[in-house]
Amino acid sequence: MSSQQNVRPRAIFLDIDGTYADHGVVPDAHVHAVQEVRRRGHLVFVCTGRPLSMVPEHILDAGFDGIITGAGARVELDGEVLKDARFSPDLAARIVDALDANDVAYILEAPEALYGRTGVDERLRRVLTPVFAGRSRHDGVLSTDVDPVEDILGPVQYSDDLRTVSFAKISCFDSPVPLTGLMDGLGAGVGLIPSSLSALGDTAGEIFMAGTHKAVGIQVVEKSLGLRREDMVAIGDSANDIEMLEYAGIGIAVEGGHPKVLAVADRLTAGPGGNGVALAFAELGLLD
Secondary structure (H helix, E strand, O other): OOOHHHOOOOEEEEOOEOOOEEOOEOOHHHHHHHHHHHHOOOEEEEEOOOOHHHOOHHHHOOOOOEEEEHHHOEEEEOOEEEEEOOOOHHHHHHHHHHHHHOOOEEEEEOOOOEEEEOOHHHHHHHHHHHHHHOOOOHHHOOOOOOOHHHHHHOOEEEEOOOOOOOOOEEEEEEOOOOHHHHHHOOOOOEEEEOOOOHHHHHHOEEEEEOOOOHHHHHHHHHHHHOOOHHHEEEEEOOHHHHHHHHHOOEEEEEOOOOHHHHHHOOEEEOOHHHOHHHHHHHHOOOOO
16 A cells, blocks of 8 residues: 555554563654554554553653553553453452462562562562673664663562552562462463563463453453454564454564464564564555
């Protein structure tokens, strides 16, 4: 498609980490691309595994039509919260007990804040610092003034007792025992996917409410705005993006992303360091 008249309005759903941004840093080309496609009448939504409390304002500065956070657990359109799902209090307490009993380093994720056990920040810094130590400088495409470890730990509130905390998802960063084994004892209401920090291997993962994923959040937006699946575009790179790319009319995976994401994608694009979101928009004719 070569003219704006021939491009029907699209609804675009963007993952943040590894797609729209690199550890909290957004290339200028992505900001400009989002602003331009919205100016041309398309809708653009954030669709991230991060809880709202972990989405800094500078990520949202480009301007978006809605925000799906917690990998589909929370949906907000024009300031109105349409969905805010969380673990039941009983199941939440059982999860916390199981993680504590097995000395797992974890963060509970809620829209209003992140929660960690007192002292876990020092353990997480020891675990996470080597993961980010060798990251590239992106040759000036991205700035490097965001500390990726503090991007994760900055919003965390600490307490000695987390059994009464209300949350939607848990990020586990360091587990002495296989997380799959822990999940077996928690019943069918709990799911587990690999951590987006693949360097942590099977000592890490994300615990979520079974049946909750990004496509569920997209469906809330779809119903509210009367969207059509064939007009949806989704771009992502991690295991929690699989359902989103499968659901959208066009699913675009970031090169080097999770193998299962690559397997379900209709197209590929570059990562943030290669301005991949802007390239994808251009290839779809959304910037002509």
